[in-house]
Amino acid sequence: MLLTARNLEKAYGPRQLFSGITLGINEGERVGLIGANGSGKSTLLRIFAGLEQPDGGELVAMRQLRVGVVAQEEDFDDGMTCLEIVARKVDEHLDEHERQMRAEQALDRAGFEDRNAKAGTLSGGWRKRLAIVRQLASDPQLLLLDEPTNHLDIEGILWLEQIIANADFATLVVSHDRRFLESIANRIIELGHAYLDGFLSHNGKYSDFLVKREEFLIAQQGRQQALASGVRREIEWLQRGAKARTTKAKGRIERAGEMMADLAELRSRNAAQSAAGVEFVASDRKTRKLIQLKGVTKRMGQRLLFENVGLTLTPGQRLGLLGPNGSGKSTLIRLLSGAIEPDAGTVFRADGLRIVVFDQHREQLDPNQSLRRALAPSGDTVKFQGNTQHVSGWAQRFLFRNDQLDMPVSELSGGEQARVLIARLMLREADVLILDEPTNDLDILTLDVLESSLEDFAGALVLVTHDRYLLERLSTELLALDGKGSAKIYLTLSQWEQARLDARRGSVANSKSATRQKISPPKSTSGKKLKWNEQRELDGMETAIAEAEAKVAMFEKNVADPQIARDRVKMHDACTQLGEAQKQVERLYARWSELEAIIA
Numbered sequence: 001m002l003l004t005a006r007n008l009e010k011a012y013g014p015r016q017l018f019s020g021i022t023l024g025i026n027e028g029e030r031v032g033l034i035g036a037n038g039s040g041k042s043t044l045l046r047i048f049a050g051l052e053q054p055d056g057g058e059l060v061a062m063r064q065l066r067v068g069v070v071a072q073e074e075d076f077d078d079g080m081t082c083l084e085i086v087a088r089k090v091d092e093h094l095d096e097h098e099r100q101m102r103a104e105q106a107l108d109r110a111g112f113e114d115r116n117a118k119a120g121t122l123s124g125g126w127r128k129r130l131a132i133v134r135q136l137a138s139d140p141q142l143l144l145l146d147e148p149t150n151h152l153d154i155e156g157i158l159w160l161e162q163i164i165a166n167a168d169f170a171t172l173v174v175s176h177d178r179r180f181l182e183s184i185a186n187r188i189i190e191l192g193h194a195y196l197d198g199f200l201s202h203n204g205k206y207s208d209f210l211v212k213r214e215e216f217l218i219a220q221q222g223r224q225q226a227l228a229s230g231v232r233r234e235i236e237w238l239q240r241g242a243k244a245r246t247t248k249a250k251g252r253i254e255r256a257g258e259m260m261a262d263l264a265e266l267r268s269r270n271a272a273q274s275a276a277g278v279e280f281v282a283s284d285r286k287t288r289k290l291i292q293l294k295g296v297t298k299r300m301g302q303r304l305l306f307e308n309v310g311l312t313l314t315p316g317q318r319l320g321l322l323g324p325n326g327s328g329k330s331t332l333i334r335l336l337s338g339a340i341e342p343d344a345g346t347v348f349r350a351d352g353l354r355i356v357v358f359d360q361h362r363e364q365l366d367p368n369q370s371l372r373r374a375l376a377p378s379g380d381t382v383k384f385q386g387n388t389q390h391v392s393g394w395a396q397r398f399l400f401r402n403d404q405l406d407m408p409v410s411e412l413s414g415g416e417q418a419r420v421l422i423a424r425l426m427l428r429e430a431d432v433l434i435l436d437e438p439t440n441d442l443d444i445l446t447l448d449v450l451e452s453s454l455e456d457f458a459g460a461l462v463l464v465t466h467d468r469y470l471l472e473r474l475s476t477e478l479l480a481l482d483g484k485g486s487a488k489i490y491l492t493l494s495q496w497e498q499a500r501l502d503a504r505r506g507s508v509a510n511s512k513s514a515t516r517q518k519i520s521p522p523k524s525t526s527g528k529k530l531k532w533n534e535q536r537e538l539d540g541m542e543t544a545i546a547e548a549e550a551k552v553a554m555f556e557k558n559v560a561d562p563q564i565a566r567d568r569v570k571m572h573d574a575c576t577q578l579g580e581a582q583k584q585v586e587r588l589y590a591r592w593s594e595l596e597a598i599i600a
Contacts, residue, residue, distance in 0.1 A: 001026055002065060002142050002170055003048060008057035010043055017043055018191060018198045021057070025142065030164060031172040032185035032206060035199075036443045037399075037415030039191040041174045042072070045144050048172065068140030072147050072414075074131045078120025082112055082130055085119060089137040106137050111159065124151035125325035132160065142170045149177045150440050153324045154466055176444050179469040181206040194220075287350045288314050290431055290460050291336055296345035298331055304485040305331055309345070311479065311489075313432060313460040320475035321464045322496060327483030329464045333357070333434055336462060356430035358421055358438045365417060367410035371400060374409050374420050382427060398423050399446075414441030422450070432460045439467045468493055530598055538595045545588045551581045 001024045009019035017040030025031060025048075035041050046052040047059065049069045061067075076085055087103035094102070107115045110133045112126075122130060128151045135143060149157050157180060164171055164184045175181055181188065188209035189201045200216060202209045290313045297307040305328030313319065313336075321329045334340045335347065337355050365374060375398075376382050376391040384394070392402050398419045409417060418441050425433075433454075439447060447470070454461060454474055465471060471478065471493050478490045490496040530538060558574040 002062050004060045005048070006058050006060070008044070008047065008054045008059070010040060010047070010054050019056075021191075021198050023189065023199065023201060025170055025172060027141075027170055028168075029170045029172075030167075030184055030186045031170075032181040032188045033172055033174045033191070034176070034181070034188065034444055035191035036445055037413055037419075037441070039193075039443075041191055042146050044191065045069075045146050045172065045174055049144050062141075066139060066141045068135035068138050068143045070128075070131050070135050070143070070145040070148055072150065074127050076119040076127070076130070078118060080119055081116045082107055082119065082122075083115040085130060086134050086137045089134050091139065103137060106133050123325045125153050125156050128152050129156055129159070132163070136163070140169050142172070143167070145171065145173045145175075147174055147176070147441070149175060149180050149466055151325075152466060153327075154322065154468065155324050157466055157468075176439065176442060176447060177467055177469075178206060178444065178447075179467070179472075287431075289348070290314060290350050290353060292348040293336075293342075294346045294348075296335065296342045296347065298328065298335060298340075299343050300328070300331065303483075305483060306481055306487045307344075307485045309479075309487045313462070315431075315459055316476075318454070318461040318463065318474050318476045320471045320478045320493075321462065321481070322471075322478055322490075323481035324483060327481040329481060330436060332479075332481070333436055333462065333464060336432070337434060350431070353431050354429060355432045355434060356425050356428050358425060358433075358435040364424070365409050365420060367408065369409050370406050371395065371409060371412065371420065372405040375400075375423055384427060394423065415443060415446075418442050419446065430459050432462065433457060434462045436464045437466070438463075439465050439470060530595065534595060534598070538592070541588065541592045541595070545585065545592070548581065548585045548588055552585060555581050 004024040006022050007019075008021040010017045015038075017038070021044070033041050033045065043052060047054050049067055050059075051069070083100070083103055086106055087099050090099040090102050092099075104115060110129050112129070112133075119127065119130065128148065132145070132148065148160060152160065157177070161180065161183045164173075171184070173181075173184065182205055185206055187201065187203050188206055189199050190209075190213065191199050194200075194217070200213060202212045204212075292312045294310050296309040298305050309332075311319070321332065323329050331340070335342060337357055338347075338349065341347070372380075372391055372395075375394055380391050381388050382391060382394050383389075392405065395402070395405060400416070400419075404412075409420065412420065418438065422438070435454075438450065442450065447467075451470060451473055454463075461474070463471065463474060475493070478493065478496055480486075480488050480490060480496055488499075490499065555574060555577045558577070
């Protein structure tokens, strides 16, 4: 057991996050930690990391346990280079050259093209990659990650999935990304007051956990109904004027009180599984063509983002945008909304078009404004679907408590701020709904409700999200940008993933073909013949090269193996073997060229 928590409890003021949490993390476990916003997931992770103290209970760790922590927000010195940041985390007992080499290898494997780039120049996605690489360089036995997929594009998430899948260390990941959880976790823990122990744990995939949770909650609802029937019978007995003169009667009265307390607790636990009431309102517009792009091109400075883009948005259409960070997704959104104009091409928008935008940076929120004013700017009521509702009731719909109404927005969590934005957007009728990373910080219960609302939305939807589950469920088509001018339409996410895989295979095949063409000279017309042993060598050359290239691939895998990278001697041997294998491939190609040059 790497880490054991016993009877942990934590509260902030009068608000109890959790209590009585007793659980452990074993070697090789890949734990997904989920729960509603405010259930204490990040706090529990920080307690596990030793960054925060519980109010009660104890934490017992294996001796000299190496723990790495990737927080939601990075704390880099923006003036330092990526190489400097990672090298500082490498084993301090190694010499400087070895530390630099290991840091370089870690950054190369993570896809960093410029290891000497300053941290302050990186995008949010690359900062997140750097934060992960920095912790990997410390050779952790347990890696704790808090919402690591926030700010990562889909390429980055796939990279992280591979890191965790091939890791020899244990991981605990706080995440709301359901497909990510399905891919990486072999155990799911959900924090919540719905559970008697304060959490529900199941060994298996996320989809297996969903089945077990449903079974648990149905059984708990059944116990509530059975207990409620028993309590009704006891109340009827008490109302008949039961006399507490006998020991038997006294015992029954005490049991009735215990049953009532148990029922109240069960009702409280079952009521804890609530989610925000999300429902977007579409206008009654009958126009079929809402927005149309023809031959649209946009540059960012000298860099071409996309060119000759053509698409039409109609009611009921749900367009998902794909592409790595910096590929132009947010730029295209701003162009659709009319915030910017294209460098070439035309954008048609229907007269009086109503566009509602969810901004991933939450710039629409005033951090100094109270929650009350953020939800109801004009008074103490809001008007939704023709009905007037008091702000306190509107706040409760989005799981806010009355004592939060006078809190400034800046003191709300990321998930709470996201719910405020959704609440504001729901008050506006829309022809086109544009959501830029709406899932960041939202808990899974709210995500489920959000998806259902978006499915029912009658207008056009444009969705930018790294949540592949959401894209698969909602999108009627996908537009993939590469940030180099290309913009391609796909019908499904799996179609895009297959095209991406085919492109990579083609790139590898072209690279090998180009190498062979470069090494092999044109055949000679000298008329000379090969000796018997030379002909035999030539006949077996392709097989020999294939075997040599297979060895290169094997040694490349060894060099990338974190377990080998931790051992200085093994790493040196692996690099030597890789170098020799690569030289052997080069020698074989050169020899092939010599033999072919002899024959006519």
